[in-house]
Amino acid sequence: MAIADTSSISGANAASAAASATSVSSSDNEQRFLKLLVTQLNNQDPLNPMENAELTSQLAQMSTVSGIEKLNETLSGLVNQTGSNQVLQAASLIGYHVLSPGSTLTTQATADGEEPAAQAFAVQLPGTASDVQIKIVDASGKTVRTIDAGTLNEGVNAITWDGKDDLGQAVPAGQYSFNVAATNGSSAVSATALTFAQVAAVKQGTDGGVTLELVSGKSIGLSDVRMYL
CATH class of the missing domain: 2.60.40.4070 (Immunoglobulin-like)
Known part of the structure; x- marks a missing residue:
């Protein structure tokens, strides 16, 4: 059975297809991209083969998409870790x-x-x-x-x-x-x-910020504190 010509699939389209699959893992996205790329190579015009620069460009685009995903995961982890560290630091204010x-x-x-x-x-x-x-x-x-x-x-x-x-x-x-x-x-x-x-308790807010619960019943943000004793 003949395979339809996929030479019209550009590197940008292939990278976009991989990036848009948000419901699958980064590894699945890479596999899909490679399948598209191999299909494109197998069905390229023998009289007008893909240039090395074009192939390199497509691989670089996939690498960029994968890198952005990993960077987002890293940043998310850092944000969560920062929030946890702020709660631990703010906990030292209890009783002050x-x-x-x-x-x-x-x-x-x-x-x-x-x-x-x-x-x-x-x-x-x-x-x-x-x-x-x-x-x-x-x-x-x-x-x-x-x-x-x-x-x-x-x-x-x-x-x-x-x-x-x-x-x-x-x-x-x-x-x-x-x-x-x-x-x-x-x-x-x-x-x-x-x-x-006086600070009675500390908790992490839904927005990632730290909230101090005062003995008076009032709640304030950590950034509202001017000094403590």
Whole structure:
């Protein structure tokens, strides 16, 4: 039985056929390519045989397709390994207090005559601010303390609240929050509020990133951490 002429099958078509077989292995793709190539060689025009350069080109195309598949497999393995390494590294933060975006402060009850525990937090600025005002507000939204932080530089600036109101009295135990108003001359400066929270657990997200679960119930990304202690 005569075999149909396949001399019209180009190297690009052969390589494309091998690359498109995504449901089979790389080895199967190579076998299919070689069968096509052998068929092409057996049925070439004797008066116009395939040039060495053309044969080399077709083999190079198959090698490129195979190389890309192997490279993708290698990269996928590296990505998975990197994610696992990040989880292991982040696990060392469990039990530590990390500084991340947030504005909630919690005060504890104190015994009579005992000074309230100081509350540490921070303000991050994209540039220098000549005037920074911080207002501590209670659950009802009432301002209990105004802190004049003065001039703060670009970056993360540590702030401490002594747990007292503007009259110097210890505030009741509970949750408070703070807001920041920063200006540099007549220009407003965008400020990011940062608070400390203890890390309770670490997990790998569906997107490959690492998530920190805080004791407060909040979840943050590893990239949100500014510092830890």
